[in-house]
Amino acid sequence: xxxxxxxxxxxxxxxxxxxxxxxxxxxxxxxxxxxxxxxxxxxxxxxxxxxxxxxxxxxxxxxxxxxxxxxxxxxxxxxxxxxxxxxxxxxxxxxxxxxxxxxxxxxxxxxxxxxxxxxxxxxxxxxxxxxxxxxxxxxxxxxxxxxxxxxxxxxxxxxxxxxxxxxxxxxxxxxxxxxxxxxxxx
Amino acid sequence: xxxxxxxxxxxxxxxxxxxxxxxxxxxxxxxxxxxxxxxxxxxxxxxxxxxxxxxxxxxxxxxxxxxxxxxxxxxxxxxxxxxxxxxxxxxxxxxxxxxxxxxxxxxxxxxxxxxxxxxxxxxxxxxxxxxxxxxxxxxxxxxxxxxxxx
Numbered sequence: 001x002x003x004x005x006x007x008x009x010x011x012x013x014x015x016x017x018x019x020x021x022x023x024x025x026x027x028x029x030x031x032x033x034x035x036x037x038x039x040x041x042x043x044x045x046x047x048x049x050x051x052x053x054x055x056x057x058x059x060x061x062x063x064x065x066x067x068x069x070x071x072x073x074x075x076x077x078x079x080x081x082x083x084x085x086x087x088x089x090x091x092x093x094x095x096x097x098x099x100x101x102x103x104x105x106x107x108x109x110x111x112x113x114x115x116x117x118x119x120x121x122x123x124x125x126x127x128x129x130x131x132x133x134x135x136x137x138x139x140x141x142x143x144x145x146x147x148x149x150x151x152x153x154x155x156x157x158x159x160x161x162x163x164x165x166x167x168x169x170x171x172x173x174x175x176x177x178x179x180x181x182x183x184x185x186x
Numbered sequence: 187x188x189x190x191x192x193x194x195x196x197x198x199x200x201x202x203x204x205x206x207x208x209x210x211x212x213x214x215x216x217x218x219x220x221x222x223x224x225x226x227x228x229x230x231x232x233x234x235x236x237x238x239x240x241x242x243x244x245x246x247x248x249x250x251x252x253x254x255x256x257x258x259x260x261x262x263x264x265x266x267x268x269x270x271x272x273x274x275x276x277x278x279x280x281x282x283x284x285x286x287x288x289x290x291x292x293x294x295x296x297x298x299x300x301x302x303x304x305x306x307x308x309x310x311x312x313x314x315x316x317x318x319x320x321x322x323x324x325x326x327x328x329x330x331x332x333x334x335x336x
Contacts, residue, residue: 101283101285101286102285105285108289109289127288127289131285
């Protein structure tokens with residue numbers, strides 16, 4: 001009987017110390033992330049997912065710059081998937097509402113981009129760019145982005161780029177360098 | 187000769203048979219309070235045009251001509267309506283956020299500008315659904331205004 005009690009106690013102790021250790025490890029992790037990304041106050045998860053969306057958006061943009069419809073379509077399909085995977089658990093209620101709206105809209109445009117000809121892709125890219133810009137305003141990003149602007153396309157259209165050199169996604173080779181940097185996002 | 191007869195009979199039986207397969211009809215008696223016409227101050231000429239040219243596939247209520255109740259035409263139509271409503275349902279307009287509305291309005295403008303809507307397969311039968319240049323311009327102006335006022 002005493003033996004049994006002892007072993008139960010031992011098991012309990014083991015269980016407690018095990019969960020403790022796990023929690024500690026988790027806390028360590030969180031701490032590490034916060035150090036890495038202290039200016040954003042985001043946890044690693046959501047930040048990484050927003051970065052994934054951005055990265056797919058930039059691939060899409062580069063394919064438009066290169067006038068490569070097929071590649072644009074592929075990037076669109078990929079973007080649909082990363083948008084779907086976005087996790088807004090770490091944001092406030094209000095931000096979540098806004099983000100859900102942005103993601104829904106962006107998904108629709110990405111879907112259309114994945115199945116259209118290049119003119120259509122560019123039309124949808126315009127609204128997609130606005131959605132992504134609004135998303136970044138909430139999620140933040142670890143890299144410096146440049147909001148660029150082409151006054152000619154559809155009464156003026158903006159897009160995001162990781163470089164301050166202008167490469168126009170709305171016209172591609174036709175007017176590669178048309179546009180200017182209108183804002184720097186850090 | 188005999189084989190032609192047999193094939194004809196089989197086809198006839200199949201044609202009659204498929205008439206009994208039920209389709210979902212896109213029809214509703216009520217117009218929800220979220221309807222595009224109810225929440226926006228739409229001029230009468232544009233209301234009429236939208237009703238004739240768009241609402242058959244972009245609302246909960248389709249005006250079916252008799253031949254559209256016959257299979258396989260009805261199936262073809264059902265698919266189109268489903269797709270059309272998924273893209274844009276005028277009856278549910280006001281349930282959209284401002285961002286979504288702006289997106290939809292932008293798409294409407296582009297579709298009309300490029301002559302992509304109404305679909306050719308639709309205007310083929312519904313001649314009156316086609317937009318004249320003046321009608322297109324009037325609609326685009328109105329939609330642009332609406333978009334800018336969001």
